[in-house]
Structures are given as structure tokens and as C-alpha cells.
Amino acid sequence: MIYITRRESFNAAHKLSRADWSDDKNMATFGKCANPNWHGHNYQLYVTVKGEVNPETGFLVDLKWLKKVVNEHVIDKVDHRNLNLDVDFMKGKLASTENLAIAIWDILAPLIGEAGANLHCIKIYETENNYVEYFG
Numbered sequence: 001m002i003y004i005t006r007r008e009s010f011n012a013a014h015k016l017s018r019a020d021w022s023d024d025k026n027m028a029t030f031g032k033c034a035n036p037n038w039h040g041h042n043y044q045l046y047v048t049v050k051g052e053v054n055p056e057t058g059f060l061v062d063l064k065w066l067k068k069v070v071n072e073h074v075i076d077k078v079d080h081r082n083l084n085l086d087v088d089f090m091k092g093k094l095a096s097t098e099n100l101a102i103a104i105w106d107i108l109a110p111l112i113g114e115a116g117a118n119l120h121c122i123k124i125y126e127t128e129n130n131y132v133e134y135f136g
């Protein structure tokens with residue numbers, strides 16, 4: 001078993017708030033992250049794939065292919081966007097890093113499976129100090 005990781009970066013706005021809660025409750029729960037006029041992050045996304053090395057190519061998966069899949073299906077949809085308003089796969093979800101990691105897993109796992117490998121981990125740094133890892 002071998003593991004290979006592609007890192008991508010994106011910039012996105014969001015806020016942590018629930019439409020079915022009052023402003024006061026959102027502020028009490030999420031603090032400054034519930035600021036109604038949004039705030040943004042420079043996110044770092046790490047997509048780790050696991051599997052066996054193809055003896056003919058020496059590859060688990062071609063990193064150029066992985067870059068293309070991650071960019072087409074994730075980065076192009078989130079970069080310079082508002083996670084709450086613009087991103088179809090986050091509609092109706094609280095825009096936390098946990099929910100973002102789960103949503104990205106759900107998009108990429110089947111695509112990577114079709115290529116004969118397995119998605120191992122989605123890791124997202126929201127800030128330098130905060131990151132989430134999701135293993136499915």
C-alpha cells in the first residue's frame with residue numbers, strides 16, 4: 001500500500017451561521033465567524049490517495065490526472081467564491097471546515113475509485129493553526 005498526496009490552495013469567503021437561528025444565537029455560538037458581512041480564508045486542501053503501484057508506470061495514479069480532477073471538480077467551484085452562496089455542493093450545509101471536507105470527499109471518492117485507486121484522506125487547513133482530516 002502506498003500513499004500519494006496532491007496539495008491545492010483556494011481562497012473563499014464564508015460565515016458560520018444558521019438561517020434558522022437568531023443573530024444573537026449565531027453570534028453566541030460562532031462568535032466573530034458569524035459576522036453577517038462574511039470573512040475569508042486562504043484554504044489549503046490535501047487530497048491523499050492510496051493503492052498499489054502499477055509496475056508498468058511506477059505510478060499509483062498520475063499526479064497530472066489527480067491535479068485535473070481536483071481542479072475541475074473542486075477548486076474551480078470554490079476558488080474566489082462564497083462557500084455559503086456560490087458553491088452548489090455546500091448548499092444547505094453549515095460552511096465549517098468539517099462539512100467542506102466531507103463534501104469534497106463525497107465528490108472525489110467515486111472519481112478516484114473509477115481510476116482504480118482509493119481516496120484515503122481529505123485534509124483542509126482553514127488557517128495556519130486549524131485543520132481537519134476526513135477519512136470517509
Ligand SMILES: Nc1nc2c(c(=O)[nH]1)N=C([C@H](O)[C@H](O)COP(=O)(O)OP(=O)(O)OP(=O)(O)O)CN2
Pocket residue numbers: 016033039095096097098126127128129130
Ligand atoms: N470546529 C470548527 N470550529 C471552527 C471553524 C470550523 O470550521 N470548524 N471555523 C471557524 C472560523 O471559520 C474562523 O474563521 C477560524 O478563525 P480563527 O479562530 O480566527 O482561527 P485562527 O487560526 O486565525 O486563530 P488564532 O487564534 O490566530 O489561532 C471557527 N471555529
Ligand SMILES: [Zn+2]
Pocket residue numbers: 014033039040041
Ligand atoms: Zn472562517
